Amino acid sequence: MPYVEVNLPVKAxxxxxxxxxxxxxKYPEFMADLVSVEVVDRKETTTITKWVSNVDGRIIKWTELDTFDDAAMHIHYKQTEGDLKKFEGEWILTPLEDGTTEIKLTVDFEFGIPMIAGLLNPILKKKVRDNSMNMLTAIKERMENRA
Structure with missing residues (x-):
């Protein structure tokens, strides 16, 4: 199963x-690959969200359970239904010595077609890595360019 981890320091x-x-x-407002994110259910420490993403002209849809640990400022997400067999990971914020914060996004996923996984997984891993880094870069730009 492919696993992707990207991180980026942000001045915040x-x-x-x-x-x-x-x-x-609000992600689609500043993340180009996202078509929409809809909150279906919101509780104190969780949300159920429906996502639509456009990756190189291919629409990918999924629903996920997002779990928030506000004290640790940590988010875990896990697909509950959607186009991939498995899609889950976490957002981790780590303060750095220079006053910046490292944002880390992990994605653990499985395409779900074993016969072609060997062929597709390296391509999908690169796409997921690129998309994840684009998300971090969008957050960095949003945080560092605010008025």
């Missing part, structure tokens, strides 16, 4: 970044 504190990460329905 955990407490400044976490609300942006948590407000997933």
């Amino acid at each position: 504190t955990k407490s400044e970044i976490y609300p942006i990460l948590k407000n997933m329905e």
Whole structure:
């Protein structure tokens, strides 16, 4: 199963970044690959969200359970239904010595067609890595270019 981990330092504190990460329905406003994110259900520590993404002209849809640990400013997500067999990971915020915060996004996924997984997994892994880094870059730009 492919696993992707990307990280990027951002000139902002955990407490400044976490609300942006948590407000997933706003992601399409500043993340080009996302068509939509809809909150279907919101509870105190979880949301159910429906996602539509456009990756190189291919529409990928899924529903995920997002679990928020506000004290640790940590988010875990897991697909509950959708186009991939498995799609889950986490957002991890780590303060750095210079006053910046490292944002780490992990994605553990499985395409779900074993016979072609060997052929597709390297391609999909690169696409997921690129898309994940684009998400981090969009958050970095949003945080560092705010007025």
